[in-house]
Amino acid sequence: MSSNQPFKAISDPTRREILGLLRHGEKTAGDLAEHFDMTKPSMSHHFAVLKEADLITSRREGQQIWYGLNTTVVQDVLAWAMDLIGDGKKRGGSDDSE
């Protein structure tokens, strides 16, 4: 359960910010790159790490690549944290259907 990859992936601030930018929908690699003071290859590397951890999806559309948030793996992290706290806001468990 829960490979180490997601945790490694979110340990970098740039990558967490990328995920944050994807909260409200897909964005192209270029769009994302614009928000950071970093070269495109460096950004590309971060995308690859997030992709490898399955935290984001990607699809090509013409020349551009659209990245999107994969909430499934984020939920794993969430579950890990909740389990640590021992409870807090879990239990019941049927309110995730929306």
Added chain:
Amino acid sequence: MSSNQPFKAISDPTRREILGLLRHGEKTAGDLAEHFDMTKPSMSHHFAVLKEADLITSRREGQQIWYGLNTTVVQDVLAWAMDLIGDGKKRGGSDDSE
């Protein structure tokens, strides 16, 4: 908001396991170290990282040092993940009293 330290801290499997062992109460450094195939100094290093991230508390009692889980920072991680998902199991916000 949310320094990088907690995320770096939980990016290591050994440290996550340490946190897991502390779920049910305090443990001494020695107790914790026993569970891992690693030297005590290495374990001590992990404790220091967790402490620095404020994920654990520590208090000396005689020769031993007792470590305990600090759920406050874990909740920050939880909040970050929930915010990413956009909802999921937050909302209402007063259910943390149970």
Added chain:
DNA sequence: ATAATAATTAGACATCGGCCTAATTAAGCG
């Protein structure tokens, strides 16, 4: 086919991180 644009892959470089052994601090006991 050539050129332009979007993005990645390749490779180098410096720093960070995790692990080890050896030495040190801290506390308890004869």
Added chain:
DNA sequence: CGCTTAATTAGGCCGATGTCTAATTATTAT
């Protein structure tokens, strides 16, 4: 005090990680 036990600090080693420039792939348009 001198010895033992619990744990940390110091310092070195080496692989992993983040960043950059240069080169490459993929797509579209002229």
